Amino acid sequence: YPCFPTDLVSPVKSFLSILNSLAVRCPGKGCHEEVLLGKYCHHLSIHKEVEDKDGYVYVNKGGRPRQHLLSLTRRAQKHRLRELKLQVKAFAEKEEGGDVKSVCLTLFLLALRARNEHRQADELEAMMQGKGSGLSPAVCLAIRVNTFLSCSQYHKMYRTVKAIT
Template identity: 80%
Template sequence: LDNLGIRCTVKECEEEILHEKYGQHLSSHKEMKDRELYSHINKGGRPRQHLLSLTRRAQKHRLRELKRQVKAFAEKEEGGDIKSVCMTLFLLALRAKNEHRQADELEAIMQGRGSGLHPAVCLAIRVNTFLSCSQYHKMYRTVKAVTGRQIFQPLHALRTAEKALLPGYHPFEWKPPLKNVSTNTQVGIIDGLSGLPLSIDDYPVDTITKRFRYDAALVCALKDMEEEILEGMKAKNLDDYLNGPFTVVVKES
């Protein structure tokens, strides 16, 4: 039956096709008809410009009908989330053309991950490879210029990440409050020799002049262990205590 010849019923075609390929042949006619319906008839004047070469206003004008259809679909099916519908269409178009790398990058951006490295990761790379700030900045600019993408993060993002990792970033409180001590918990590096005579020959001065306050360092360590502490409390069935944010209170013994 598949080898049976059938004459095409479409006007001005009348081609004879095998039965097994008849459905495919009819589909090609339908695609051609759809293209003709959407094809723009240029009635003279300037040649029709490509969509991407137009101004934003002209792009909006040309796509106005499609925008209406997408908006109607988004409101009916996706709770009005037009952005997700458009992004998904773009993702499907990329994957249909086997452009999976670009699609993966777009998907990462949609999920809030971005295609670049996290500032904390960039900071770890800079520290572990012994790069100075100027050397890192040169590498950052070179990679951005060569690839056209911001894979590494700028120095100001690294400094912000560093502040979050160092003691003095997380708020905490003493119970009872300490006498003659400021309640400000944003304490950075302090002078370990404050109030002491400078003639200390028995100790290398550089190692004790700059240090972090003990309580701020303790809080920083606890915040780093936050996930492990919470998991341990859940394992011990102490979920009743997990009804608020993870805060640190230092109590005087």
């Protein structure tokens, strides 16, 4: 790098300008772009913005691959969702008077409707309002007969009103 008389006035400025003009390869996943050291922080912040837009990104630091949430035991599900549960609880206490169940059911309804699963969302809303599953008694009986369930087994599984016969 050439040295100019103006650079000699302040050796610190000269050193910093040379340092900031060094090219550094970005270690970001799939990036490998060469960036000037002076603009490296800005370049990293762009990566952070893109990562934030993608939402929550879990980094598995070696070990076994993670199982799907629904395939875990209740205890493991509780452990994995602990942080989310605490956030939902804090929101419910602050905004909804502590009604965690309503917040969770509403989130679930919104997720169903976002995926255009309106029939399932309507059934869930009916259950939330105490209107039952929406199945006719004949359909309930057919399900029970075809799956060889007793009245009490069917009731436990589908939370219906127990039939006497």
